[in-house]
Amino acid sequence: MSIKHFDYVRASSCAEAVALLSDPTHISRPLAGGTDLMVLRHKGEVQWDRLVDISQVPEMRTIVQQGEAIVVGAAVTHAEIVEHPLIQRYLPLLADACHSIGSPQIRNRGTIGGNVANAAACADTLPALVCLDAVARIVTKDGEMAVPVKDVVVGPNRTSLPAASVIRDFVIPIPPAQARMAFFKIGRRQVQSISRLSLACLGWLDADGRVAEVRIVPGACTPQTQRFDQAEAVMLGQVPTEELVRKAGQAGAVQMIAITGRRWSTPYKELALPALIERALRKVFGLPEVR
Amino acid sequence: MEIRFTLNGKPTAVDVPPDITLLRLLRDYLDMTGTKCGCEIGECGACSVILDGEVVNSCLVLAPQVEGRRVVTIEGIRGPDGGPNDLQEAFIEAGAIQCGFCTPGMVVAATVLLRKHGYPTREQIIEGISGNLCRCTGYQQIVEAIQMTVLRRGGLPEKEEHA
Structure with a gap:
């Protein structure tokens, strides 16, 4: 109608x-x-x-x-x-x-x-x-x-x-003053583009340099926008390292597939999501950027 | 329904159906065809106008939404003598116009950009016209025309600005 x-x-x-x-x-x-x-x-x-x-x-x-x-x-x-x-x-x-x-x-x-x-x-x-x-x-x-x-x-x-x-x-x-945050988006072009995938991330370290809080939320990824707690669990209580952010990225991809199943976009997103998670965690926890 | 608003500085009243866009109001009811009708879904920027000082796609504004507000169209952008202003002259000089369809929207977007940033950097210029598609020029000449205007209005070339 x-x-x-x-x-x-x-x-x-x-x-x-x-x-x-x-x-x-x-x-x-x-x-x-x-x-x-x-x-x-x-x-x-x-x-x-x-x-x-x-x-x-x-x-x-x-x-x-x-x-x-x-x-x-x-x-x-x-x-x-x-x-x-x-x-x-x-x-x-x-x-x-x-x-x-x-x-x-x-x-x-x-x-x-x-x-x-x-x-x-x-x-x-x-x-x-x-x-x-x-x-x-x-x-x-x-x-x-x-x-x-x-x-x-x-x-x-x-x-x-x-x-x-x-x-x-x-x-x-x-968020507390020590919190750092990041937002990254992948589209077909830089402006006027529909998100293929995005990522919002926020976190902070405790006095010993361990992850006190971390929130990892992909956009255009799952039917309901949600925190990826399995990726977060990899980081929580740990001192952020290269190896750890890579593991968190992988855990994110596993969680995505567990929620959505394998869809037409999965071959792309299972590579892109870990990369976005790693990039965001590097920015939030002050690890050097990798290009 | 009657819609009263300020159009290019003049109080305007026009009787239109409540379910048409600002773009259609301008073109079909006021015969102001300088504002171009491109995609009508907010992708191309050809219909750009200035609403209360901000650049918007007139195809995405429902006509009654401008009640009591200020709208400036390409017809309201000109030099003191009524002819082209310095930005419009620069577009001609730089060869920033081929088919001309995107030009009113580009000039409208650039006008707001220059008002907001005074002397925008090249990066700010590119972002400022990022909602306006041009299928002829490849944008190079359009960016140059805006840069030319920045220089002539007293801005410094970018390199010197950062020195």
């Missing part, structure tokens, strides 16, 4: 957006930057008769520090995240992920909430948000709920978001 024409309404608050989305006389979809919805529209895949514009809802447009967390509004654009001093200072991983998206034009429109809610398998903010333990705060007609981003996206283009709800913002804990 494709609908020929549709209506438009602009919401001025989350509550109003949810009320409009719940209106049973319309098939409504939330519209933010339009970088996914307008493509569907062009392809004639219109599954709504009204768009509820949430791109200018004030409480969804801010980046603020609240105690030990940064709160990023869902309608903040990728470009705004890249340029924001709080993000650059505390969450460079997220800035790098957002910078890797599309083109200047796309980054000026596309929003972080849209990237999560659209839940593309290749969404570049997902591995970064999961790696940073981000929690989405969702407004529904029954009130507000907080859900870790890893549980919001349950599969390619599938979310656990209730009907007629909107993500208001993301609460992202500020």
Whole structure:
């Protein structure tokens, strides 16, 4: 079913957006930057008769520090995240992920909430948000709920978001000062490219130089974006060495195949993923780069 | 529905269906055909315009989303005498135009780039036009035209800048 024409309404608050989305006389979809919805529209895949514009809802447009967390509004654009001093200072991983998206034009429109809610398998903010333990705060007609981003996206283009709800913002804990992070992405070209594979990584060492914390989250890799705990287990409590990062990379490939089975892309990804994991761990734990 | 916004500095009101894009509003309802219609899926950048100071693909903006906002199109980018400005002259001089289809989008993207960075490096120029496809020039002349403009506006060549 494709609908020929549709209506438009602009919401001025989350509550109003949810009320409009719940209106049973319309098939409504939330519209933010339009970088996914307008493509569907062009392809004639219109599954709504009204768009509820949430791109200018004030409480969804801010980046603020609240105690030990940064709160990023869902309608903040990728470009705004890249340029924001709080993000650059505390969450460079997220800035790098957002910078890797599309083109200047796309980054000026596309929003972080849209990237999560659209839940593309290749969404570049997902591995970064999961790696940073981000929690989405969702407004529904029954009130507000907080859900870790890893549980919001349950599969390619599938979310656990209730009907007629909107993500208001993301609460992202500020990692400890000694944490280092990395984001790498492989696409067919440097810009305007869909991720073939990406990797978000974060970690820090204890006073004895052993790995106190490590998080390894591949993107465009598994149906649900998740930490690769088997690769992490290789590193945890150890002094990072060349041999160890290689082992972690291999453990990552084994875990990927255990989750996805052998797919058409596996011959490529089982080589590329360990290389990305190694590269990220080298950067995070200060080992020399290998080219 | 009626949409009121500022277009190239002038208050504008136009009655359009609520489900068309900004690109279609400009071309089909205001006859402003300088903004080119390429892919209509945000890949090519031919439809680039400036929305509240930022470069965007007008094919991905739903027309009613510009209500109350400022839009600048290629028609709004010109020299004080109404003719080409220094950036546009540089495009002509550098041979940065062949078929001309990408040119309005390139000039729009470069205009924002020059405003934001003042004197962008070659790397920043390449990133600044990375959302604009050109199938004729191979980009070399376009980058040169923007570099030429940077120099003429008082920027230093990159090597000296880093010395």
